[in-house]
Amino acid sequence: KLSKRFLLSIAQVGSFVSFGAYWQKHTIEPSDKEDIEWLVLAKEDNQILVISKYALDSKQYNASYPCINWNSSSLREWLNDTFLNDAFSSEEQKNIATTTISVDNNPKNGSSPENDNTDKVFLLSVEEAKKYFNTDEARKCLATDYATKKTKQRLCWWWLRSCGGNSNCSAVVRSDGSIDSNGNGVCNDLGAIRPALWINLEP
Numbered sequence: 001k002l003s004k005r006f007l008l009s010i011a012q013v014g015s016f017v018s019f020g021a022y023w024q025k026h027t028i029e030p031s032d033k034e035d036i037e038w039l040v041l042a043k044e045d046n047q048i049l050v051i052s053k054y055a056l057d058s059k060q061y062n063a064s065y066p067c068i069n070w071n072s073s074s075l076r077e078w079l080n081d082t083f084l085n086d087a088f089s090s091e092e093q094k095n096i097a098t099t100t101i102s103v104d105n106n107p108k109n110g111s112s113p114e115n116d117n118t119d120k121v122f123l124l125s126v127e128e129a130k131k132y133f134n135t136d137e138a139r140k141c142l143a144t145d146y147a148t149k150k151t152k153q154r155l156c157w158w159w160l161r162s163c164g165g166n167s168n169c170s171a172v173v174r175s176d177g178s179i180d181s182n183g184n185g186v187c188n189d190l191g192a193i194r195p196a197l198w199i200n201l202e203p
Helices: 004-009 076-086 090-094 126-132 145-151
Strands: 017-022 034-044 047-052 097-100 116-118 158-163 169-173 179-185 196-200
Touching: 004 017, 004 090, 017 076, 076 116, 126 158, 126 179, 158 179
Parallel strands: none
Antiparallel strands: 017 034, 034 047, 047 196, 097 116, 158 169, 169 179
């Protein structure tokens, strides 16, 4: 049987890889977690950038108004704490690169970019969603059974990390795959989550 590290190392942009495990059906017993499928968005310097094939969960971008920023958002904290520990073993976490994350200007409101920060797990920005997906069709996303209980729809809209059109909003990808830079209110709890991360291919 080929090792998971080898399978990751031969992955090409546009292919899918398995890494980590998370709840995907209606049950939430620890033993019910299933392998997470990831779409490979980029491959460079012995690392691959991946985003979950399916929306894995649904959360508010931030627990209160106004939207502080990505760096201070409750969703960022959840991804790099609860989700990270639920989805990946300690060994798998060692393979996830700590990445400098920038937040772009929002083209709708001319907001200034935030200070760079470092994350293991993050959301794509508006610019990255345009860069790595060529069409609206390619950005469309289905939610898992587990996430659909929260999003209320299988074909779902999903959060981006860029600020929205005002201080209470964050940019999103609509269910039709289009990018909405004005976004949705940060306290909306129907927003699906497609985590992204860089995986190291070398020990």
